[in-house]
Amino acid sequence: MYAGGRVLLHSRRGTDMTASFPEIRAAALTQLPADTGIDGELVVWERDRLAFERLQQRLARRGAAAAQAAQEWPAHFVTLDVGPV
Template structure:
């Protein structure tokens, strides 16, 4: 099975006005909060001793702009590809404007902003592990392996495991409470593959 190499085009969400009910999609219904950040992929070296790469959803490389995430990737195993969302916290809330400044920075400015407004990566899918591509593995198994990765490695900031629930009532509660928090826009319903269906708040 081929090793994933950037650029990899992630499957994008499709907007929906309501939360799907049980049985509306194939397989078990899973729901996650939708964060207002930059979709990104993290590639750790395979084989070892290569560079860590951060790729935007459009194929742009971001690692020179986010050196703190490259440094933090030392805690990740080789041959890994994480799919997730880049966010920046500023003054106690997620700030898309601060994230835009980070993405446009370089050199000394990038190093300074890494200290002042560090980026965080919210992981919601595992596309490759140990150099083995997982795109055809059912989402539930990929999610279990992603959770195990966080447990085994004791991962913490800047790495965050995206919250997930199988309970529609809990997801509805998220919509009525979390969406009032700056930086959270709605829900994402992961599909069987690496993509998702997105549900916006009503």
């Protein structure tokens, strides 16, 4: 996820999702030491439930649209494994 000052969020299939989730990127930069790898899941909550459709909608947004979506439907990262890159 975070190596050499660069954050990369990617799907199981290798799709780069970093631009769609600026709040996750910012959190990684401020809270993780360099060269940290994290395996986990992105989730979005809406009205006390997981909202997979909101997560899918977020994937298509970049730039200002991604920042706006982060305000409306913030994503959270559920960590399953942590280790060095």
